[in-house]
Amino acid sequence: MLGFLTARRAGLDDPLRLRRAESTRRVLGLQLNPDRDVDRIHGNGINTIDIEAVEGRYMLSGGADGVIVIYDLENFSGKLQYSCKAVCTVGRSSRYVHKFSVETVQWYPYDTGMFVSSSFDKTMKVWDTETLKPAEVFQFEGNVYCHHLSPIARKHSLIAVGTTNPKIQLCDLKSGSRIHILQGHRAEVLSVRWSPRYEHILATASADSKVKVWDVRRASGSLFTLDQHNGDKSKASSEAGIVGIFLFIKFFVSFFLSGADFKDILLCYYVIDRETVNYGKVCNESRKRLQFTVSRGCSPEFVFVPCGSSVAVYTLHTGELVTMLRGHYNSVDCCEFHPDYQEVYSGGKDCNILAWVPVLRPSDVEEDSDHEGAAGQSSVNPAFQDAWSSDED
Secondary structure: OHHHHHHHHOOOOOHHHHHHHHHHHHHHOEEEOOOEEEOOOOOOOEEEEEEOOOOOOEEEEEEOOOOEEEEEOOOOOOOOOEEEOEEEEEOOOOOOOOOOOEEEEEEOOOOOOEEEEEEOOOEEEEEEOOOOEEEEEEEOOOOEEEEEEOOOOOOOOEEEEEEOOOOEEEEEOOOOEEEEEEOOOOOOEEEEEEOOOOOOEEEEEEOOOOEEEEEOOOOOOOOEEEOOOOOOHHHHHHOOOOOOOOOOEEEEOOEEEEEOOOOOEEEEEEOOOOOEEEEEEOOOOOOOOOEOEEOOOOOOOEEEEEEOOEEEEEEOOOOOEEEEEEOOOOOEEEEEEEOOOOEEEEEEOOOOEEEEEEOOOHHHHHHHHHHHHHHHHOOOOHHHOOOOOOOOO
């Protein structure tokens, strides 16, 4: 780290390299924080969480009990040990609460005054954070598995929605209506994701074992379809059992990740050259969509994937398993990366949300204690001690 600082001070190095190096060091030092608790509000498992990108302060959670909770992650107590308090809750006593399990929650990308939730009660609700009342309710024919708002869109305000119907629904926030459908899948759509680089590009994953990439401006079908065997039908027919139901999908610049159900194989698909990286087997007892997350600002980047009662950490580009974050008492269903502090929050069927934070390595602690000991023996650095002589001496 001193080498980065010296090179940065001399103007010989890019400042981003120092930031990436420190972010990577912090992610590799993630451990369960024993001093930070998150209020336990949900009576059933936690399916989804989301941290707003405006301040990085508030976190949403949605549970199998239909309850939605907003947490304040900031510590204003001045103490090392504190709890992330629930600011407000859409509980079972509310007339607007979802009747069944909440599958996805998401903050509006540009303002914390609004968020969106979707549920197995066949509705997607757009909420006013101030009043905790839905400003708009979209009704669907089947259960809603997922939805997603574009994090960068300026020319449209579309929400992509995946339901038990194989048609992807596009809902417009401005008009409050469903304005378009995308046809091509043959089974329920389990995951949708807008590109973080191109605002009109959308990726969808379905129970028909296909991942499709769309340009919503085009009236025709999808741009292309990705599969594990790169379009080789002979391999696909001989190893048809490897790719089952795609459980989760997340864009990351020019590629995205998806997981399969039959043997729980996690794959990374590169959109540009259509190559794949096999992450190996991922334990998923719930047989449902899992929410995973990708780090930002690290080198290399890391993927955090719920795997049984743990969170598996993989290197994004190679698929190498780095470590397992263990602390939950039951299956983990969701996790979210906090880019401001390189922290990870995870929720599961044990009704707990755990905070994984960077900690100093033992070697760092020993070095710090050595420095403190040396400072105790000599409070003044010898280089700054008075070395002048006197004629009287």
